Amino acid sequence: MLARVKNWVGAHWEVHSRRPFLTLLRVFAARVFHGGDASDGSMQVGLAIIVILLALPGTLVSLLLFEKYGSLVRWMRGDGSFDPFTASIPDEYFFVVLSMVVTGAAALWRWDALFLDRRDYTNIVPLPISLRRIFLANLGAILLLAGVLTIDVNAGSFVLFPVVVTGSQNSLSVFLRFGFGHAATVVLASAFSFLLIFAVIGLLMAILPYSAFRRVSMYVRFLLAVVLLAFLVTGFAVPSFLGQVTAGDKHLILALPPVWFIGICETLWGNGSNPLYAEMARCALSGLAVVLAVAVFSYALSFRRSFVRIPETAELGPLPRSQFRFLPTGGLDRVLLREPVQRACFHFVTRTLLRSEAHLQIASAFVAIGLVLGAQALVSGFGPHTRKVVAKAVTGVAPVPQPSEEWLSIPFILAFFTVVGVRLAFEVPSELRANWLFALWVDAEKTETRAVARKILFGFSLVPLLPLCLASSWVLWGPQIAALHTAIFAGCTIVLIELLLLRFRKIPFTCAYPPFQSQSALTFVAYFFGFVLFSVYLPEMELWSLADPWRALFFVPVIAIALIGAQQYRKQLLDVDKQLIFEETPASIF
């Protein structure tokens, strides 16, 4: 009997799955997941890894909360009995923010793959399939992606978070009520985030000509990434306000979309009678309905405006031609880039970085994180201690506001993320098949590529940040502290750049990935500790040294030792390890 049903289902599935609409839906869904052409060596990640990576943050945060809600810990804190629905609000808010950020980041990552392009037009439109069917199949694929994303991103917390919070309650009904409320909240929050980004793309495509869309696309994505990261930062600050919202603050707090979704869980947990929560839930549902309507409408409009007219428009490249060619580079070439190979590589690398979408995205993502963390440091630096004045010993004359550790850390944070972002972008190949040019005309024995990479990292970090650092610290703390702070910041950034280029021996973007980066986890940990050291401990030490200008001399031997150490390390490398490479072999263990 069972076998007969299985056969019947199998046969029907076989017939239906081969229908044109479902075939198209499958093709478009695969296209959205896998994206563009992998043959150019650009970054491609397997589906299983994507699924795991997306589910990881929610799962990890849930696991970390075991300690907080553990009955033993609560008992030790004298917190014997507690109401899980009230106590978990800050964490519920954090889950809302996390699911919005992860889903939004995934949607931003697939930005270009969501809408059909010239390749789809060329392959599918000449076939005997109506445009309506193509439209519906792609819309279906996008909504399918939205569904899969919302479930995947929150899969870990669906079960783990309710277990963590209600585990000590010994009540299945509490567990189910809590779990249902949490699941509905985070799923709706995820869906809102995805649809919001989908709506923004659709609106931009519907309003702007395709060339203008391409031009603003990168900036809009950058802005959206900053907004998402700002949401994440609110996850640490907003929960404490939620319990003390007054009528006057209500509009302020309701301006934050993640807050709306707390109304959903509170309503489902039985607190719907509270007017604030009811209003939050109303905002969430109406917000969701609006973004869904705008997304579908703008998608339909952009399909008519852009996709149907593809043959009438000229093919555009990865990014429109940059206006940077008008910058006077002759002087720069004569002074800093005298060697022809350095000059050629420098211009090639800067152009790639500023025009190749993949590389610009990587660098921008890091800069965005730096900006958000820098902004957070700026806000937290406004504490009462910054209002104090430093002793006259510093300036000898008028009292000057004391530099705070948070404010001193801002240029360090910005420089760290800019340098690391650009350095990581160097590793991502671009048009590998075109690198024969460098293989043919660059002498592999000469190690000029590190000098090029160094100049580019200086150009993207110190060149814009040094004047800003000097000017802002001059205004805030006077010339002496400004000079010292800028000098220490410059020295530390130079060391950071040298350390990141310790074994660098390729022309950025021209080297293939190793098949498997066995040390990537280790690299991640190293970068994390590097960030803590560079952006937390160094500003702490700097604050100590600024109290007495003589103490600042402490940095001189430290920086000198680091630079000489790096130079000595490179000197002892074998010649074969200094040669220019175009293909990286996996690092050997021994």
Added chain:
Amino acid sequence: MLEARGLTKYYGSVLAVHPIDFTLEPGQVLGYLGPNGAGKSTTVKMLTGLLEPTRGEVLFNGQNIQQDLVGYRRHLGYVPEEANLYPYLTGYEYLELVGTLRGMEPARLRQKIELFLELFSLFPHQHISLSSYSKGMRQRILLISALMDNPDVLILDEPNSGLDVTTALILKNLIQALSAKGKTIFYCSHVLEVVEKVCSRLLILRKGQVIASGGTEEVRQRIGQASLENIFLQLVEERDVAQVANHIVEAVVS
């Protein structure tokens, strides 16, 4: 003078190119022919120094190119089989990149780029990104990059690919004119008609092995065929092309 002595390439245990020998004097154009997978591109990569031969050597003016690759490449102009370019660079920027890597002096480079862009009808498109170029325009960019530093040796791998009729005719005349100026030209192509017209010598390859070589007239007489197309079909193709075409038509209408 470009010379190949026992040039052999193995990929693992697979023999891709059997020992190849030829000498190419200044002013000579060598037509290198063979079906897909015959080993033409592997030979070209060995001649440019992009691939090291398993055995044998390539000599330029009597010196093994591996001893001074950088020096050899200063004399080399190369058009690869496929026009893989950096799509986000403009035509001008790409040529500037190539010229600077070749060590051309900036003022001369600028002058040469503008002159060549004009001559190859690309001047109005010089500041448009290469991704917007047609296949033929990209091919012209590659031709300019090969020619602009006045190379002594030209290695052209399918240079006609995607060119329009006018540019293809210009290229045919250009090869003849460059050989008259004493340039050494290694010409790899499927366009037999052009090979027949411009090449003074032929080397025909099948499955990595040289099956015919010598002066164009000499090969013609030896094989006893009037046209290069017939020579090629007789030596290289194992199938009756008319019969295969008929089979395909039958498959189409079935």
